[in-house]
Structures are given as C-alpha cells and as structure tokens.
Amino acid sequence: MHPAISAQGVMKSFGQQRVLDGLTVDIPSGVTYCLLGPNGSGKTTFIRAVVRLLHLDGGEMSVLGRPVSEVGEIYSQIGYMTQHKALYPDLTVQENMEFYAGLYGLSRQLRMERQEELLEMVDLLEHRSRLAGALSGGMYQRLSLACTLIHEPRLLLLDEPTVGVDPRLRQTFWDYFGRLTEEGKTVLITTHLMDEAEKCQRVGYMRAGRMMAEGTPEEILRLAGLRPLLKLWLAEPQKDAALLLAHGYEIEVVDGVVQVRLESHAQIKDILAAVSPLDMRLAEPRLEEAFLRLSEAA
C-alpha cells in the first residue's frame, strides 16, 4: 500500500529564509503520525504544502497515492484543521457544522447523523444553539475539530488540535483518532507536546526544515540511546551489583541504589529471578529527553 504522504527532499523558502530544507518522510496509511518540533521548524509549512496551499520549490511529494499537483482533486478526502480554527463566530455551533457539511455535499440524512456523532464526541451536544463566538477557547477548538471531521476524510491534517482542550477530553480525542486509524484512516498531527507525541504510532521530529528523527516512539528513544532504567533497593547492593554485572547487565550504583539500564522490558523478569529487591522503581525515558539529545547531537 502506498504511504498516505510521501515527501522526498522537499524544499520551500520564503524570501531568504529556507523553511523546508530537503525534508524527506513517508507517512504510512492508517496510523496516527505526530509531527513534533520547536516553533519555526517547518511543521505548518509542511502541512500547507501537502494540501498545496503553497508550492514547493523542489523535491517530490505525493498524497494518498497522487502527485501533490493533483491534490485538488482529492480535497474531499482530506480534513484540514488550521491553527486559526476556521469557524464563523457569528454562526451557531450547528450552523457552522451545517455549513461545512454543505461544502462537502453531505446528504441531509448523513449530515444529521454525522453532526450528532461528532457533537457528542466533542461534548458540544448541549451547546449546539450557541454562537460559536460565545464558546470558550477549548469549546471553539472542539467545534473546529468536529467541523474538520464532518465529511469522514481519509487523511486528517490537524495543526495543533488539542491546544486548550482539557486532559479528559484530549483522551477522548485520542481514542477517536485510534478508531479512525482502525478504519484505515491516517491522522497527521502537529504538536509541541511530548506526551501527545507518545500517544502516536509514529513520530517525526523536525528541526530547521529537516527530519531529525523518525519512527515509532520506541525507535526514537533507542535512536537517542535512551532506555528504561530499573532502580533497585537491595539488602546487599554491592554483592547483587556484582551478580548483575556478571549476568551482563549495564549497571551503576548511585547512593546505594542499583540502577540497571534495560534493553527491553522483558529483562525485568530475568533480573527479579536473579536478585530480590526490597523495593524497585522503573523510570521510562521521555521522548523529550530523546529529542534534546538528538538536537544536541545535530
């Protein structure tokens, strides 16, 4: 199956400033893909190039198997949520949804069904008659997402979709995105929140218009040389440390606590077979740390 988005060495400059600098990435179909990176790293520019809101200076790109030059013909299969939210503050919640449903030519029946389903998902059923302009920031954001999803797009491009959304609802969003990918849809999200990135199936870390690292969250951690750390409180730390060392584990003793750098979580079972700790704690490496390391290395 072709990737949902394939970019090979794409270039884009605004005046003297190079925003995309030979970016290469394949975003497979049917995954949640997180585009991470600091402000100005080119995430939004990349998304705008995908939907051909701007023309590339160089490189190749294809979207849903078609060259990017033909992307206009498949706009009905793309859902694009900008950072601006793109709503009419002087229309009600329902009128905004009806407007977007109308743009995509949804039948009356389908429109009603989709509206109910999405308003429920974004928890705005009770607010359907309110003016969008009177909604709180988070509600506005949720409505914008609902409008983006109204036509059941195959490819979702969401530019910072969870800004201002509370953690509970954010989880609902992620569950919904999960369901979409199970149906074979692709969700591309930009964010600068690491914990969001960790929920994605694949992550790409952009910096200065290039892809610095790309893969599953685990792959990225490994690439950065980060592994889980098992901390053990032992009755005889020196003796057990020597024992674990003999088994080939990478260990360090800090203030009497034995720390084991794990290759995989499966190793925990073997370690517990060899030693009997009084207490133990597992410290998972964070993506944030990985990206910091990768940035420093670059």
Added chain:
Amino acid sequence: MSPSPARAGVVALRVIRQLKRDRRTIGLIVFAPIVLMTLFGYALSGEMSGVTLGLVDGGGHAGLRSHIESVKDFDLLHLGSQSDAEKLIAEGRLDGAVILRPEEVRVLLDASSLQISGAIAAAVQAGLAAEKAGQETVRPRLGAESSVESSIVTRYIFGYDLEMMDTVGPAILGLVVFFFTFINAAIAFIRERSQGTLEKFMVSPLSRVEMISGYVLGFSLFTLLQSATTLFVVTYGFKVPLHGSALTALAVVLLLGAGALVLGSFFSNFARSEFQVVQFIPLIITPQIVLCGIWWPLQSVPEFIRPFSYMLPLTYAAHALRAVMLKGAGFADIFYPDLLALSVFFLIFFAAATLMLRRELG
C-alpha cells in the same frame, strides 16, 4: 489616578512606531487629500465642455447666434426644425437646443441635468445681453421695439421642472449600494482570511469561482433589500419621479452591487485589517462620487479626467438610473452602454478577485 503625560507619551510613541511601519497609511495621509482636493477643485470650478447644443436658425438674433457659436464649450449642431431638436434631446444625443425666431427665442433643455440646463440658459441670457448692447451702440434710441426684448421661452423636454434632488436622487441610490457593498464585501473577505476560513475553503471541494459567486448571491439579497428601501425613500420621501419600472431600476442596482462586491473582494487583498479597508474609501469610493456625474455633469469634469469617469461603474449606473426614473427608459434603452458597461466591469473584477484568491496563497 490622574492623567499622566508620560503614559500618553508612551502611547503616542507606540502609535507613531506602528504608523511608521504602515506605509499604506502614510501614503493615504499624504496623498489622499491632494487627490481629493484636486478632483473637487476641478469638478466644482463650474467650467463645462462638450455640451452638445442644437441650433435652429429661424431668423433674427444674429448677435445671440454669434455669441453661442463663440462659446467653445458647446459642440454646436445646426438643425432644420424644432421637432428635430426635440427628438434628439429625447434620445439623449443633445443636451439642449436653441431655436431662434424673430419674435422669440426658444430654449429646449434636457431636464435631467440641471447644471447643463443652467449653463445653456446662462449662455442664451449672456448672448441676448450682448446682442442688446451691440444694438444700443448702433441704434441707441430704438429701445423697446428691439428684437432683444423678444421673450425667451424655456421648455424642458420631459415636461416638468426638476429639482436638484430629482436629478441627484437616482444616482444616490446607486452610490449608497455601491458604497456599502464595497465596504462590507472587503471586510467580509478580510475576515475570511483572518479567521482562517478562507484557507479551509481552499482545501475543500469549493472552487474559487463558487466562493465568489456565493458571495455575489448572498450579498445580492441584501443589495436588493437595501436598494428597495433606498428607492422607496427616494421616490416617496423626496418625491423623485419614477417614470420607468422599479424592477428595471433594481436590476441596474443589483448589477452595480455585484460589481462593488467583486471590487471589494479584489481590494481586500491589499488590506490586512478592517481598519485598512476603511482607508480605501477616499481612494475607491470618493473618486466615483466626484466623477460619476451625480453632483455635476460629466461635461463639467475636465476632459483629461473624463476617460477615467467612463471607467467607473457608478457613472453608468447613475446614467441608467436617471434614464429609468426620470425618462422612463426601459431595459432595451439602457442596455447600451450602461448595462453592458456594468456587466463588463463585473466580469473583469470577478476574474481579478478569483485570481487574487489564488495568488494570495501562492
């Protein structure tokens, strides 16, 4: 807390800094008054040229005839009879006619422009005065029996005397619609950009032509409401005659409104905020008001600016509305050049507005 000059100074400095970076505002502050004063100055100077005047020489009044022939602003057309003159005035090909007869001087005027009528009447008066002065020099004692005393009969071709509001009213109808539609459309498009909806449209099956067309349609409803109300006020409130069909008048206004909308959409590309849209008024709206022939006839617009008048939609709308309301013109009568010109204007800016939507996102 009492007002602080220091805080005011901080605000002033900030405003100056902001303005300094806004070249458009600087340009407007400096050039708009110059442009406006130049336009008003010329248009109000009262000099007319290109008035087409028919002359039927039925004998006598040699002094008056030579005076009229010497007025360089009149394009003179010698005619055989009064009926020829009446016909040509009714068709709009003459602005007026002077019929010379030994016993009287008849002045036929196109009542739909008071300024032109006034200029012709003034020229006849001046001519007669000159004739009288000449005769007195030659025959100082003839006095009362002189032909100079023969009466001036003034007749308006459309059978009634018009007041200023009657001639201005129909054009104001067009102006009101043009002004509001232009401003509202420009602001609406600015908002489409700032709230991100335009960007979203661009990534939807909606084409640019559909989008602009949708706007034209949506606005047309309000244009219709607005023009119907204005028409009502003009005809009932100010008693401006409506000899033609109200529907024909509304059709003219709708076409003008559609032109104003696409013009507003086009110009919204050059503004980044609602504030900057307002700055377009002196540049886009005022020249139309000054040059379209509402307040003073096109004949009083200096010749080197006049071609510009003929590029403005309000010129044609004002002309067509006057023809419909004052002369009872029908659709066929105003098709050429007015409706045609309005249509061409609309189509040009429709295309321009559509293309600009693309360029903006380039």
